[in-house]
Amino acid sequence: MKAVVYRSPRDVRVEQVPDPRIEKPTDAIVRITSTNICGSDLHMYEGRTSFEPGRVFGHENLGEVVEVGDAVEKIKVGDMVSAPFNVSCGHCRNCERQLTNYCLTANTPGIAGAAYGFADMGPWQGGQAEYLRVPWADFDALRLPEDARDRQNDYVMLSDIFPTGWHSTEMAGLYPGDTVVIYGAGPVGLMAALSATLKSASRVWIVDRHPDRLRLAEEIGAIPIDDSKVDPVQFVLDQTNGWGADCGCECVGYQAHDPMGQEHNNDTLDKLVRSVKFTGRIGTVGVYVPQDPKAPDEFEKQGKVPFDFGLHWFKGQTQGAGQCPVKRYNRNLRSLIHGNKCTPSWIVSHELPLERAPEAYKAFDARESGWTKVVLKPQMSAS
Numbered sequence: 001m002k003a004v005v006y007r008s009p010r011d012v013r014v015e016q017v018p019d020p021r022i023e024k025p026t027d028a029i030v031r032i033t034s035t036n037i038c039g040s041d042l043h044m045y046e047g048r049t050s051f052e053p054g055r056v057f058g059h060e061n062l063g064e065v066v067e068v069g070d071a072v073e074k075i076k077v078g079d080m081v082s083a084p085f086n087v088s089c090g091h092c093r094n095c096e097r098q099l100t101n102y103c104l105t106a107n108t109p110g111i112a113g114a115a116y117g118f119a120d121m122g123p124w125q126g127g128q129a130e131y132l133r134v135p136w137a138d139f140d141a142l143r144l145p146e147d148a149r150d151r152q153n154d155y156v157m158l159s160d161i162f163p164t165g166w167h168s169t170e171m172a173g174l175y176p177g178d179t180v181v182i183y184g185a186g187p188v189g190l191m192a193a194l195s196a197t198l199k200s201a202s203r204v205w206i207v208d209r210h211p212d213r214l215r216l217a218e219e220i221g222a223i224p225i226d227d228s229k230v231d232p233v234q235f236v237l238d239q240t241n242g243w244g245a246d247c248g249c250e251c252v253g254y255q256a257h258d259p260m261g262q263e264h265n266n267d268t269l270d271k272l273v274r275s276v277k278f279t280g281r282i283g284t285v286g287v288y289v290p291q292d293p294k295a296p297d298e299f300e301k302q303g304k305v306p307f308d309f310g311l312h313w314f315k316g317q318t319q320g321a322g323q324c325p326v327k328r329y330n331r332n333l334r335s336l337i338h339g340n341k342c343t344p345s346w347i348v349s350h351e352l353p354l355e356r357a358p359e360a361y362k363a364f365d366a367r368e369s370g371w372t373k374v375v376l377k378p379q380m381s382a383s
């Protein structure tokens, strides 16, 4: 089959790789019909992780089940399913407690948490390909309703960014009527803004410097803050009698940079501490890594962040962080889509055949104007 293979920093190619097959009776094979490029892929694409050359990318996967193992009972051939980016067993101590983001059996011993096509997240092949092997299929695959084929660009967001945006607002303790400040208007930040809106936040501020992304946020009622023009902390303080937002979401991660492009891995974390009120909560879903050998300075190379813990502590804030437990939310978010309460596909800018993945990676990585979210369609013809 064809798949998007990582070769070296900023070099992905569409190559022939072996078809996945049923390896355990609990597996299913899914023919991928929609698979997104994610900001998480870009950390790997840029060579800022230990992702191994030769591996296949893709953790935001949707498709049709074409084969199931003998032990699969619920999932049937022909079902349209969403595969959460977390690979999880369903029976370990963490999965039992809905912590499928830190499954104890799906990665190598000593590391909790696994994902498709992801650095340090186990051996699982990615889904930017024609087919994907989904292990523990009855537990992991979420069946989609009858409108799944027509509304793929909405449902494909269930595998990662919609639940992840939602999770950031959950960790931020967002309650109806609260105000929230979100750093990053990439796909994840936009889904955090959508989630905050669905949860009836009274005001949603969102910080970025890309007008196309800020415009999408504005379309759903968020208040855009262009940090290349104004100080986002001062902006939020000015609108909250100097106190700050009730809560905040970090949707950028360790490659946070100033509008000129210089990286500061503490930038958004420190700004959140300053623009969230005393006792406010912060939900950090942007990725941070234990080692970052290509970081701009020695301290950051060790995965360390010079975080303003003093002010964070003084303000009595709390913070949640880590991968999103997609299964905790995806069933209900599916119902919000099916019930026409939201249209997460509003951020999709490009639907492209797999063959065009190399140019899509290049443009999305450069945050070129108009490239807000790419959905690859392996069944679409390249011509």
Ligand SMILES: NC(=O)c1ccc[n+]([C@@H]2O[C@H](COP(=O)([O-])OP(=O)(O)OC[C@H]3O[C@@H](n4cnc5c(N)ncnc54)[C@H](O)[C@@H]3O)[C@@H](O)[C@H]2O)c1
Residues within 6 Å of the ligand: 038, 039, 040, 041, 042, 043, 160, 161, 164, 183, 184, 185, 186, 187, 188, 189, 207, 208, 209, 210, 213, 227, 251, 252, 253, 254, 255, 256, 257, 258, 267, 268, 284, 285, 286, 287, 322, 323, 324, 367
């Ligand atoms: N925790 C999880 O489960 C999970 C899931 C998916 C993605 N992620 C992570 O979430 C982060 C965002 O993902 P994405 O797909 O939206 O990526 P993205 O890179 O497309 O978007 C990030 C946005 O942040 C903006 N930005 C950069 N520095 C900034 C700063 N200092 N202040 C304000 N904005 C800034 C960029 O301009 C960009 O628009 C990534 O780190 C990704 O790996 C985490």
Ligand SMILES: [Zn+2]
Residues within 6 Å of the ligand: 038, 039, 040, 041, 059, 060, 085, 160, 161
């Ligand atoms: Zn993702």
Ligand SMILES: [Zn+2]
Residues within 6 Å of the ligand: 088, 089, 090, 091, 092, 093, 094, 095, 096, 102, 103, 104, 105, 106
């Ligand atoms: Zn588990």
